[in-house]
Amino acid sequence: MSTVALTEAHHGSAGREWSGPAPKRIVTGYGFWIFILSDMVMFSAFFATYAVLLGQTAGGPTGRELFDLRNVAIETAFLLASSFTCGMAAIAADTRSTIWFQLAMAVTCIFGLGFLTLEGQEFASLVVRGAGPTRSAFLSAFFTLVGCHGLHVSGGILWLVTMMAQVYAKGFRPDIQRRILCFALFWHALDIIWIAVFTIVYLLGSAK
């Protein structure tokens, strides 16, 4: 701290004064950012497991035989659209527009549910075709990785509905605004992890 002050004094400036602790919004947001990064570290372990076990199909079906890229493309579109509408909800929360906030969150929720429905159908069809998580190490790793992301999306939707209810009941109080900030971070981060999922699992898994 003193080094900074000295350097700035040397440059003829008054230097930075200690302006007190950071605002609560920054502290909360930063803490949640650290959590998201640790969540990504957890996902990296699942990705590493998947990559290591990719070839261990135990004579069972490989990714190329199982994955339906059309389905994955629709899932990707749903999640990307929901990320955009989540951003719209964040703007609406900043401008304290209840109608636009609830509308954008509702659309986000619908896209998220659409994603989960498609993923659920995919999992169900895999299990029916005898390619459930118990078939091979490859499929165990696949279901763990993609299922973990799906669980995060499910949790995110619960959180989303909670935020809609809290804004309805309590309005845009500062603490509610902080929760909306954290929710938006969480939802966008899920989309970033999905980029890795559709690239590493689906596209690389079914590339020629």
Add this chain to the structure above:
Amino acid sequence: MTHGHDQAVDDSDVAPGDEHLEGTSIGQRVVGYLTGLGLAVLLTATSFFVAGTDLVWEPSIPVALVVLAIAQMGVHLVFFLHITTGPDNTNNVLALAFGVLIVMLVMVGSLWIMANLNHNMMPMDQIMQMQR
């Protein structure tokens, strides 16, 4: 803060996910998200096209897919999460950099070690013979 130079640089931090809001209208913010959405759609579409096409030299496809994915993650970070290189974002970027370091160590390290073990392991039928 007497110099014009110092005044131009706002040294207050911004929470991750928050935009630098001074002088930005709602319209400009929506356009920011639309730009991100457009770039993300473009990169995603390219990824799916590259994965299924015969037009590209085959061994280059995995590399292209990884590069496209990293580019799209960058687009999401900048346009949706508003993680920028600005001075108000230093802490957020440093935390991200540390996260990326750990992610890379876990993934590259696991693949490297497991491939090496796999390479050095005795074939399964020989192990079976030794146990007899």
